[in-house]
Amino acid sequence: MTDTDHRTIVSCSVNGRRRDDVVPDNMLLVDYLREHIGLTGTKIGCDGGECGCCTVLVDGRPRHACLTLAAVCNGTDIETIEALDRSGRLNALQRGFNEKLGAQCGFCTPGMIMAAEGLLRDNPDPTEDDIRQGLAANICRCTGYVKIIEAVQFAAAELKNEKTGAAA
Numbered sequence: 001m002t003d004t005d006h007r008t009i010v011s012c013s014v015n016g017r018r019r020d021d022v023v024p025d026n027m028l029l030v031d032y033l034r035e036h037i038g039l040t041g042t043k044i045g046c047d048g049g050e051c052g053c054c055t056v057l058v059d060g061r062p063r064h065a066c067l068t069l070a071a072v073c074n075g076t077d078i079e080t081i082e083a084l085d086r087s088g089r090l091n092a093l094q095r096g097f098n099e100k101l102g103a104q105c106g107f108c109t110p111g112m113i114m115a116a117e118g119l120l121r122d123n124p125d126p127t128e129d130d131i132r133q134g135l136a137a138n139i140c141r142c143t144g145y146v147k148i149i150e151a152v153q154f155a156a157a158e159l160k161n162e163k164t165g166a167a168a
């Protein structure tokens with residue numbers, strides 16, 4: 001008997017679409033997303049919970065998909081980087097990373113953006129310290145982090161302006 005003989009049904013929502021999949025009990029969420037569904041925007045860096053490249057949102061909270069079993073996501077709402085521009089327009093964080101040059105090689109960027117997305121939903125007006133804390137589980141080997149923090153500040157300001165504009 002192999003590991004894949006043990007299977008389970010995962011019923012969840014991925015980027016707003018309801019899914020019911022039969023997967024191996026031991027399949028990691030990152031493999032479910034990348035290999036089973038084909039959402040390769042979520043990256044694998046260390047594959048051991050150290051780098052944050054694989055960060056996605058599960059019920060709105062950032063999670064390392066390389067440390068999470070797909071089976072435990074049964075009944076949850078999962079969001080990946082592919083969810084963010086579904087309206088056909090980059091979202092505020094994606095615009096921020098573009099505008100402030102927050103990405104260099106770009107490998108950490110999907111995970112950074114998803115961690116920042118979770119942060120801004122919880123705390124739309126973060127201080128620099130809040131942003132540093134919110135992204136503490138995400139490692140970037142290229143940027144030195146300053147540009148990433150500016151990108152998140154840009155997004156927070158844009159979202160605030162959009163809210164104020166909508167309320168006016």
Ligand code: FES
Pocket residue numbers: 043044045046047048049050051052053054055064065066067
């Ligand atoms: S790949 Fe998941 S934390 Fe590094």
Ligand code: FES
Pocket residue numbers: 102103104105106107108109139140141142143
């Ligand atoms: S932009 Fe290269 S690792 Fe972050």
